[in-house]
Amino acid sequence: MANYISDSSKSRWMVSNPKRLTRTGMDGKPFRCPFCEGNEGDTPPEVYRVGPGQQDKPGWQIRVVPNLFPITDIHEVVIHSPSHEENFVDFSTEHIELIIKTYIDRFNALKDKGKVYIFHNFSLASGASLIHPHSQISVVPNDIPTNTIVVQPIVNIVEQNDCFVSYCPDYSEWSYEIWIKALGQFKFGESTNIQINKLAVILQSAINKLKKIHDNNPHYAKKPFGYNFYIYPYENFYLRIIPRFMERAGFELSTGIMVNSVDPKKAEEDLKKA
Secondary structure (H helix, E strand, C coil): EEEEECCCCCCCCEEECCCHHHHCCCCCCCCCCCCCCCCCCCCCCCCEECCCCCCCCCCCCEEECCCCCCCCEEEEEEEEECCCCCCCCCCCHHHHHHHHHHHHHHHHHHHHCEEEEEEEEEEEHCCCCCCCCCCEEEEEEECCCCCCCCCCCCCCCCECCEEEEECCCCCCCCCEEEEEECCCCCCCCHHCHHHHHHHHHHHHHHHHHHHHHHHHCCCCCHCCCCCEEEEEEECCEEEEEEEECCCCCCHHHHHCCCCCCCCCCHHHHHHCCC
């Protein structure tokens, strides 16, 4: 069971789950990737599948399984594809659409159980413990306070299509962070096929731009390309991409005030050129 603990002021919360100390790849045992095709028996039974074949057998395009080492009591893993290395910069638009549709279907299946958080950690630099690309869907009980940042005003626009805009908010806590916001009032859980397509296109474009910024900067390129993104799937839903070009240090940790060395306007200009 997840154990939620508040500080003495009841204004900050943490969650403790000792199961995560022995995650795959961190336990000292010989490693075999549980997310690769053919190793379906190494995960809990799948709860959702895209593609042909029998449950927990090869043939799938995307699998969703319970997290064997959960943070919260309801915590799922979305395995992006059978490929151990391919991810959003490599996939076809059609495959990214299938991943987004998976997020939507699982959100709709879980939204009555608590607050649903959809997130993706790419590379060890972002906190991922397994290299095989995957996302996670975690449900926090409704009575536990969370502190997700509210949607920020649209400024410093990088790209725009009929349904979405990508931009660098003036309040950007991370260098080159990109937000993707829906244009209009449609709901994440009710997105149409056209809206899913437009989100897939602008998401892949944003990640490609960030990779070019990373690869062309000798300081950033000292470590592998990595980023996090999360989807806030409720009213005024948005997707926030956080590049892991820089690390947080003592000032941020001691004050809670983030330091961003790249002005959001410059970030917009650089990303447009990328």
